Amino acid sequence: MRAQPDPQSATRRIRLGMVGGGDGSFIGAAHRIAARIDDQFELVAGALSSSPERAHASAVKLHINPERSYASYEAMAQAEAQRNDGIDAVVVVTPNHLHVPVARAFAERGIHVICDKPLATSLADAQALAQVVQAHGLLFLLTHTYAGYPMVRQARELVQAGELGELRIVQVEYAQDWLGEPVEQQGNKQAEWRADPQRAGPAGALGDIGTHAYQLARFVSGLQVQELSADLSTFVPGRTLDDHVQAMLRFEGGARGMLWASQVASGACNALRLRVYGTRGSLHFDQEQPEQLWFAPQGQPARLLRRGMAPHSVSLASESRIPAGHPEGYFEAFATLYRDFARAWRGGESGLMPGLRDGLDGMRFIEAVLDSHRQNARWVTL
Ligand SMILES: NC(=O)c1ccc[n+]([C@@H]2O[C@H](COP(=O)([O-])OP(=O)(O)OC[C@H]3O[C@@H](n4cnc5c(N)ncnc54)[C@H](O)[C@@H]3O)[C@@H](O)[C@H]2O)c1
Numbered sequence: 001m002r003a004q005p006d007p008q009s010a011t012r013r014i015r016l017g018m019v020g021g022g023d024g025s026f027i028g029a030a031h032r033i034a035a036r037i038d039d040q041f042e043l044v045a046g047a048l049s050s051s052p053e054r055a056h057a058s059a060v061k062l063h064i065n066p067e068r069s070y071a072s073y074e075a076m077a078q079a080e081a082q083r084n085d086g087i088d089a090v091v092v093v094t095p096n097h098l099h100v101p102v103a104r105a106f107a108e109r110g111i112h113v114i115c116d117k118p119l120a121t122s123l124a125d126a127q128a129l130a131q132v133v134q135a136h137g138l139l140f141l142l143t144h145t146y147a148g149y150p151m152v153r154q155a156r157e158l159v160q161a162g163e164l165g166e167l168r169i170v171q172v173e174y175a176q177d178w179l180g181e182p183v184e185q186q187g188n189k190q191a192e193w194r195a196d197p198q199r200a201g202p203a204g205a206l207g208d209i210g211t212h213a214y215q216l217a218r219f220v221s222g223l224q225v226q227e228l229s230a231d232l233s234t235f236v237p238g239r240t241l242d243d244h245v246q247a248m249l250r251f252e253g254g255a256r257g258m259l260w261a262s263q264v265a266s267g268a269c270n271a272l273r274l275r276v277y278g279t280r281g282s283l284h285f286d287q288e289q290p291e292q293l294w295f296a297p298q299g300q301p302a303r304l305l306r307r308g309m310a311p312h313s314v315s316l317a318s319e320s321r322i323p324a325g326h327p328e329g330y331f332e333a334f335a336t337l338y339r340d341f342a343r344a345w346r347g348g349e350s351g352l353m354p355g356l357r358d359g360l361d362g363m364r365f366i367e368a369v370l371d372s373h374r375q376n377a378r379w380v381t382l
Helices: 027-037 052-061 073-082 096-107 123-135 150-160 189-194 205-221 330-345 356-374
Strands: 014-020 041-047 089-093 112-115 140-142 167-175 225-233 244-251 256-262 271-278 281-286 292-297 303-306
Touching: 014 027, 014 073, 014 096, 014 330, 027 041, 027 089, 027 330, 041 052, 041 073, 073 096, 089 096, 096 112, 096 123, 112 330, 123 356, 140 330, 140 356, 150 205, 150 271, 150 281, 150 292, 150 303, 167 205, 167 244, 205 225, 205 244, 205 256, 205 271, 205 356, 225 356, 244 356
Parallel strands: 014 041, 014 089, 089 112, 112 140, 167 256
Antiparallel strands: 167 271, 225 244, 244 256, 271 281, 281 292, 292 303
8 A cells, every 4th residue: 555645745746647538538638637727736647548559649648658658547556556656646537337446446555536426326336435535544536526616615605604594495407408319329429428327327417417416506505405306307219318307305404496407408508507595695606607606685686796806705715816807617616626635635624625425425316316216206315
C-alpha cells in the first residue's frame, strides 16, 4: 500500500492518473480541463481506453510518458502504487459498470479517487466500495458537476440562512433530447453503452441524469427524501432501459416535490432546473443560465441574483474566478469540485465537495425508483 504523501505535498501539484477518457470519449476531457484551471493537478498516467492501441495513442496526444500509459487499469494500479512518484489520485471516467472495480483497485492501494456518477450499478456494490475507501481514510470526489456552480452554492446558502422560511415544495427536472432516436444502434458510442444494462446498470435516464437532478435537489434543499412514487418509461422502440422517469417525492419535515428526467424531450439540451418554495419565498435555478439565480421573497418583486455581485457571502466570493460580467460556466463548476478536492488533499476542509454520501444516496434513489416502478408506482420508503 502507498505510503503517506511526500513532504513536498503542500507545494507540489497533485499527480493524477485517468482511467477512460481516451480519444473519442466525452467527459474525460472536461475533467482534464477542470483539473488544470486552478493549476493544482498534473496528469501523469493513464489507462485511457478499453482498447490498448487507442489508450497509448491517446496518451501520446496528452503528453503522458509512454512508460506510464497502461493497457489496463489493473496494471496501472499495481505499477503506480509502487512508484515513488506514483499518482496521488485516480480519475474514473469509464462507463458505469467499471466505476466500482476501478475505484476499488486504486483505493485498496491507498490511492485517492475522483469518480464520475452514478457511483455504481447497485447499492450493494457502492456500499462495499465505501467501506474500502473509508477503511483506507481516502478522499472521494463524485463529480456531480452542478454542485460546483457558485449560484447553486448560493441557493444552498440562502436556504440554510432561512431566507425561504420552512421549505414546502422542491421541484427538479432534467430534460435532454439526444436519445430521442435509437442512436445507440447508429454508432453513437456514448449512447451505445448507456442503452446496455450490462454497462449502464439497471437505470437509463434515471441513472444518467436523474441522479444529477436528485443530487441537486438534495444539495440545495438539504432535505432527505423519505418516500417516493415513481414511473419509468421507454419511448424509443427496441431500447431496454428507461429513457424517461417521473417521481413524486415526500421529504422529511413534510415538504413535497417532483422529479422528472428525460432524454427524449425533443428540443431540450441540458435543461436542468430547480425550483424551491418555502413559507417566505422561493428560488429558481436554470443550469443553462448558470450565472443567475432567481430569488422571489413572498410579497416582493423577484430579484435576479448574479454571480460575483451582492449579496454573496464571503465564502461564495471565493468560488468564482473572474469578475462578474465575464461569463463562467460548466468547466469552472467542474473545476470548483477539483478545487474542493485539492484543498482537502492539502489538509484543509473538503467543504461542499460531493462524495460517497451523495453516491450512496443516488444509488438508494435509483433502487427505490426501480422498486416503486415495478409495483405500478407504489409509494416506497428510501
Ligand atoms: N459529471 C457529468 O456531468 C457527466 C457527464 C457525462 C458523463 N458522465 C459520466 O462519465 C462516465 C463516462 O461517460 P462518457 O460519456 O465520457 O463515456 P464515453 O463512452 O465517452 O467514454 C468512456 C471511456 O471509457 C473507456 N473505457 C471503457 N472500458 C475501459 C476499460 N476497461 N479501461 C479503460 N478505459 C475504458 C472508453 O474507451 C472511453 O474512453 C459515465 O459514468 C457517465 O455517467 C458524467
